[in-house]
Amino acid sequence: MTITAKTTPSKARQIASISAILLLTGTTLSACSRTSEAQAAVQEAQRSFNDVAAGDPTASEQIAEQTYKETEQLVAEHAGSDDGFAEAAAVSLSLAKLGQASLASSEASKIETQALLKARVIRGMINQWLTADAIAQAASLFDATDELNEINNLIALRQADVKQYKQQRKEVEVRITTLESQIADLQTKAAAERNESGALELQMPRVSATKAAQIVQRVREHTLKADNYELEAIRIEGVVGQLKPGAKEIGLNVDKATSQIELLQNALVELEQRKQSSKADQTQSTNDAAQALANLKAAVDDYANFRDTQVQQANDQAIALNKSAIAALRDANKAVKQVATLTKASAQQSLAETYARQAIGHAEAQLLYQSLIEANIPGDWATPEQKTRAQQLQARQDANDAYINAAASLRRAGTQGEAREKIEATAKRLEALAGLQPEPEYNPDQDNMDSEMDMNNMDHSDMDMDMDMDMDSPTQDDG
Secondary structure, rough: OOOOOOOOOOHHHHHHHHHHHHHHHHHHHHHOOOHHHHHHHHHHHHHHHHHOOOOOOOOOOOHHHHHHHHHHHHHHOOOOOOHHHHHHHHHHHHHHHHHHHHHHHHHHHHHHHHHHHHHHHHHHHHHHHHHHHHHHHOOOOOHHHHHHHHHHHHHHHHHHHHHHHHHHHHHHHHHHHHHHHHHHHHHHHHHHHHHHHHHHHHHHHHOHHHHHHHHHHHHHHHHHHHHHHHHHHHHHHHHHHHHHHHHHHHHHHHHHHHHHHHHHHHHHHHHHHHOHHHHHHHHHHHHHHHHHHHHHHHHHHHHHHHHHHHHHHHHHHHHHHHHHHHHHHHHOOOOOHHHHHHHHHHHHHHHHHHHHHHHHHHHHHHHHHHHHOOOOOOOOOOOHHHHHHHHHHHHHHHHHHHHHHHHHHHHHOOOOEEEEEEEEHHHHHHHHHHHOOOOOOHHHHHHHHHHHHHHHHHOHHHHHHHHHHHHHHHHHHHO
16 A cells, blocks of 8 residues: 555556456455346456556546546446445446546646645745835935845845755755666666566476466565565655756746846845935836735735635545545445455545645645735735635645545455555554554454454344445545
8 A cells, every 4th residue: 555645647547457456356256246237347447447557657638537437437327235246336436436536636736736836926926015115115215225225135135045045956956866866776676576577487387386386476576576666766756756846946936036136236226316316216116016016916816716716626526536436335345345445445545635735735825825914915814814724724634534534444454464464554654644643553463353253243144234334434435
């Protein structure tokens, strides 16, 4: 199991591929439905999931979305409360919705990024207004000594900022280069393990069954190593992906600071000229400040409208699709219960990540309004500041609840052995993301003993009822 900072189309492909394999395997072992149409629909869904998972990662997202929608329509009529392929159809329906949710979450992330860029532009406009307003006030005095000193100090600060930003950019670029080198090394190691695994597989037809079994174990070991190398490379790629926008932003900060220095230096010239034409300069600077304020307020209005419409709609769609994926699994609680539970955990984690990203967006908006207040920009900024603060807290709470639900679903999967230990570790990490304190050390042996005692005290009808109640729990299904 993996925990990611955001949902991407590639993650949707991974979920579709892994869950489809688990789904069909579990169905083959436990299905008792004789509905051939449901079976055909599930198998066609598997082929669709495999097509998306094995597709070109640069392929059109519209094609992937269309595939998920077609798959949803294919299996929706077969998803029911019966055992076997009817339940497998319910899981396929959930996976199709989860794939759509992943694409919607990716789109919401892009729109959140646009909002973030708008906010940063507004921050620059605040600085411009502060500069223009300072010049307007300075122009009201014939003796501009204090104003000249203030501007010189601002120039010194901006020059110090330029120096600091350049150093920060250099450090980030060095780190990116180092991480990219690590990625290349991990990919090389993964390729070597894949080659070794392939070479061993070629030996299997020419050896005895006993030897072949030994080779299978070795192939598995090399494959697991390759997977681990690739997963680590993907993790580092995510870090690099987060660093690159930061390096670009630092470069923009250098340009902004340099531009501000030029403006301030021009202001020095203007103040000198005001000694000869104070009244004319005062009128001009006042008009400039008014125009800067008008532009700033227009930009803030555009930003607020963008968040209330496009950002909110994109997040609402991603959240609704994730919840639909969770709800679809209510009809899969017997024959494929384990697969359904793991799929539910994936959907709940995806829901949590969507809420978490939404909380970050609200936090960014709250900080922007706080900046407007601190800069004494005319206008009522306290109301939207309080609103976005409340939205941030609510989204963070929703994310925490979804993380906790995902952890609970993982623990209900009923896995054993090493897989159970890994799932428990993942559940604890999810709970850590929700802000919970680490739980006491997990003891699978004690849990197995408890389970055996419970099993001895219930008949088959009790077991079916227990599974039904687990899958229909409102707390978990609501994410």
